[in-house]
Amino acid sequence: MFKQILGKLPKKPSAKFWDNGESQAPDNNNTQVGDVLSQRSSSNGDNLASVSVEVLPRLKDVSISEKQELFLKKLRLCCVVFDFVAEPQGNLKEKEIKRQTLLEVVDYVISSGNGKFTESVIQEATRMVSANLFSTLHQQWKNNKTPEAGDLEEQEEGSLNPSWPHLQIVYEFLLRLVASPNTDAKISKKYIDHTFVLKLLDLFDSEDPREREYLKTILHRIYGRFMVHRPFIRKTMNNILFDFILETGKHSGIAEFLEVLGSIINGFALPLKEEHKLFLTRVLVPLHKLKCLPNYHQQLSYCIIQFVEKDCKLADIVIKGLLKYWPVTNSSKEIMFLGELEEILEMTQLAEFERCMIPLSRQIAQCLSSSHFQVAERALYLWNNDHVSNLVRHNSRIILPIVLPALEKNGSSHWNQTVKNLTENVLKVLSDTNPELFEECLRKFQEEKQNAEDNKKKNGETWRQIEEIVASKGQTSMAK
Numbered sequence: 001m002f003k004q005i006l007g008k009l010p011k012k013p014s015a016k017f018w019d020n021g022e023s024q025a026p027d028n029n030n031t032q033v034g035d036v037l038s039q040r041s042s043s044n045g046d047n048l049a050s051v052s053v054e055v056l057p058r059l060k061d062v063s064i065s066e067k068q069e070l071f072l073k074k075l076r077l078c079c080v081v082f083d084f085v086a087e088p089q090g091n092l093k094e095k096e097i098k099r100q101t102l103l104e105v106v107d108y109v110i111s112s113g114n115g116k117f118t119e120s121v122i123q124e125a126t127r128m129v130s131a132n133l134f135s136t137l138h139q140q141w142k143n144n145k146t147p148e149a150g151d152l153e154e155q156e157e158g159s160l161n162p163s164w165p166h167l168q169i170v171y172e173f174l175l176r177l178v179a180s181p182n183t184d185a186k187i188s189k190k191y192i193d194h195t196f197v198l199k200l201l202d203l204f205d206s207e208d209p210r211e212r213e214y215l216k217t218i219l220h221r222i223y224g225r226f227m228v229h230r231p232f233i234r235k236t237m238n239n240i241l242f243d244f245i246l247e248t249g250k251h252s253g254i255a256e257f258l259e260v261l262g263s264i265i266n267g268f269a270l271p272l273k274e275e276h277k278l279f280l281t282r283v284l285v286p287l288h289k290l291k292c293l294p295n296y297h298q299q300l301s302y303c304i305i306q307f308v309e310k311d312c313k314l315a316d317i318v319i320k321g322l323l324k325y326w327p328v329t330n331s332s333k334e335i336m337f338l339g340e341l342e343e344i345l346e347m348t349q350l351a352e353f354e355r356c357m358i359p360l361s362r363q364i365a366q367c368l369s370s371s372h373f374q375v376a377e378r379a380l381y382l383w384n385n386d387h388v389s390n391l392v393r394h395n396s397r398i399i400l401p402i403v404l405p406a407l408e409k410n411g412s413s414h415w416n417q418t419v420k421n422l423t424e425n426v427l428k429v430l431s432d433t434n435p436e437l438f439e440e441c442l443r444k445f446q447e448e449k450q451n452a453e454d455n456k457k458k459n460g461e462t463w464r465q466i467e468e469i470v471a472s473k474g475q476t477s478m479a480k
Contacts, residue, residue, distance in 0.1 A: 055097055059108055068121065071108055074101050075124040078170075079131040084162040095166070102169035109176045117180070119187050125177055126191040132170045134199045159207030171214035178221045185225055194232050197222065201236050204253030216256040220263060234279075237261065241283050249290060258299035265306040272311050280307050280314065285321035293333060301340045308347045315348040316355045323359050331372040338367065338378040345388045353391045361402040368406040368423075373416035380422040383429055396434050404430075404441050405448075 054077060062070055082095050117125075161167060177183055178192070200222075204215055223233055237257055244251045268276055284307070287293070287300055308315050322341060327333040345353070367379035382388050392399050407430075410423040431438045 056101070059104060067108075068118070071105065072120065072124050074105050075121075075128045078102055078105065078128045081132060081135045082163070082166070084166075088162060099165060099169065102166060102173065106169060106173045106176060109173065109180055112180070112182050115182060116184055117177075117182050117187075119190075122177075122183065122188050123191055125173070126188075126196065129170060129174050129177075130196065130199070132167065133174075133203060161206070161208040161211060164208065164210065167211065168214070171211070171218065175214065175218050175221065178218060178225055189226055189228055192222065192226065192229075194229070197229055197233060198236060201233075201240065204240075204256060205251050207252050212253050212256045215253070216259055220260050223260070223264065234264070238279060238283060241287070245283070245286050245290065249292070254287075254292075255296040255299050258296055258303055262299060262302045262306060265303055265310075268310060270310060272307075276307075277314070280304075281317060281321065285318060286325070288322065288337070289325040293336065297336050297340075301343065304340065305343055305347070308344055312347055312349050313352060315344055316352040318344055319348070319356045319360060323356075323363055326363060331370070331375050334367065334370070334372075334375045335378050338375070338382070342382055342385055342388065345382075345391065346385065348391070350391065350394060354395060357391075357395055357399060358402070361399045365403045365406040368403060369409050369414075371415070373414075373419050376410065376414065376416070376419045377422060380419065380426055383426045389429070393433050396430070396437060400430060400434075400437060400441050401444070404438075405445055408442075408445060 054073075056070060056073055056077065059067055059070055059074075078098055078101055080094075080098060082091055082098070178188075200215065200219065204212060206212055206215075219233070223230055237260075240251070241254070241257065244254060265276075284300065284303055287296070293300075304318055308318060319341070322337055322344075326337060364379055364382070367375050370376045370379070383392070407423050407427055410419055411427065414420055414423070
């Protein structure tokens with residue numbers, strides 16, 4: 001992965017700096033070791049009026065006893081933050097020095113052998129990461145570029161962070177540091193603390209998908225490595241999702257959050273804690289109501305399925321939640337709901353199904369008679385699932401009278417031929433399953449249909465008589 005990163009990063013052909021120890025040493029005629037290059041001050045106050053970027057010796061060129069001290073110096077050098085937005089072409093030489101230094105410190109973490117990192121190394125490392133990731137410049141770029149959640153897909157092309165040539169290596173460094181066996185979790189938790197994790201979680205609201213992908217991986221590693229932080233991480237993610245659902249409706253990193261949560265839920269021990277069940281009902285299920293659901297539905301569905309797999313008794317709660325937030329005018333969301341519903345029903349036992357089958361059957365009937373052919377088609381495909389068919393068969397006396405009118409209407413009047421053909425197949429399955437019940441329900445449906453037509457005629461006749469009476473009274477009054 002590290003070599004892939006090196007290949008993707010931009011390189012200046014004329015640069016005389018080392019590249020991961022493979023290029024030539026600095027040219028003594030142009031750059032002497034120890035030369036100091038000054039960086040112009042940043043207007044936001046992130047850097048002091050005169051911050052120096054020093055070309056240091058390579059780690060491979062010094063003795064073992066000097067490596068740690070030199071490594072610390074390089075980490076301090078990497079704390080300098082450049083403004084890639086206001087001055088994209090400024091300080092190019094200093095930026096390249098920092099980039100090469102970042103590459104070297106990443107390589108040092110990867111190839112550090114079996115020696116444990118000291119507390120001073122971990123302290124300086126987290127300070128360097130904080131200086132780059134939590135800088136005012138980075139925060140300003142993120143805050144100024146946050147899009148509407150529904151427009152995320154359209155704006156993503158133009159939302160790449162201009163400082164990514166440095167940030168990518170910083171993220172890689174943090175990932176390697178957290179995952180390294182040489183990093184002592186007991187020492188690291190003093191510096192990768194709640195404040196650090198909180199700021200890291202705040203970065204998920206970034207438009208840059210590359211940044212969110214790194215954050216997702218790093219957060220997952222932190223959650224696995226630092227058990228002391230697990231409740232805090234879950235609580236903070238809870239709060240961010242609550243804010244998204246109830247207040248803003250805008251956040252760029254919901255899909256990545258849910259990917260991390262999917263892995264966390266997968267590791268929950270049984271029986272599930274009440275805290276986790278509340279998270280399902282108060283956070284995951286209400287996430288279905290947001291208009292930007294397509295941006296994260298796949299990840300959300302996975303989290304829901306994980307819960308139902310662990311405790312099938314939750315199926316009833318989840319299905320009722322889906323029915324509560326079922327879309328009324330959005331056909332594409334209805335198709336998503338039907339797909340997720342089928343996955344949940346596959347893991348639903350008969351007892352749980354019977355608790356929600358009446359409202360569920362009514363909703364399915366509405367979908368069956370939808371004028372949008374894809375919605376009707378997706379609802380009809382539910383009968384192709386053996387487990388769903390089996391659930392319906394065991395409760396056919398309750399379900400058949402609810403869905404049969406919609407099926408009959410489709411068979412006789414739906415505009416789409418595919419829907420008509422699928423409807424005939426489903427009607428045949430229902431008829432073969434219980435012929436007597438099917439005939440009884442069909443007869444009742446036809447009687448109700450005939451009664452409805454008779455009432456319509458009767459009402460029409462009544463209105464005609466009223467109109468005649470009104471017309472005759474109008475003529476009488478005009479004659480007077």
